[in-house]
Amino acid sequence: MRHKKRNGKYRYEYWGSLQHARQLVNEGAAGIVHEKLIHRLYTSGELRQMIRERDQFTCGYCGGHGDTIDHIVPKSKGGLLTPVNCVCSCRQCNKQKDDTDVFDFLLRKNKAPIVINS
CATH class of the missing domain: 1.10.30 (DNA Binding (I), subunit A)
Incomplete structure (x- = not known):
């Protein structure tokens, strides 16, 4: 996981397994940026x-x-x-x-x- 500062807020990006990425998105903790990148919605x-x-x-x-x-x-x-x-x-x-x-x-x-x- 890494974070970038954008518009005064940190944007967290998750690099991990596809299974964990799907679980994070399905449980409402992350959003899809594009097909190979998600980001967490909350710190x-x-x-x-x-x-x-x-x-x-x-x-x-x-x-x-x-x-x-x-x-x-x-x-x-x-x-x-x-x-x-x-x-x-x-x-x-x-x-x-x-x-x-x-x-x-x-x-x-x-x-x-x-x-x-x-």
Whole structure:
């Protein structure tokens, strides 16, 4: 990934596998520039803030105050920083979940996921 400054804003361009590029575009985190180049629509910070606001600063795992975001499919297992793959999380749940599967984590906590209507 690289970024260029254009019209006072940074424009992020992603260089990676075709599969990741398709996933970023399909999940609304990137746009197509031309057939061999996409660019991210948000900076990492903007996307994180958007996710916290979307989830109303509520942890998707315990319902407490959410001040971080967590990747549902961990980055270590191929998950990307996209709105579909991220949920607002409190620090404690984020740390406890670590890089485990979300369903295994919820079974360990004996909880159903919190559904937030937006």
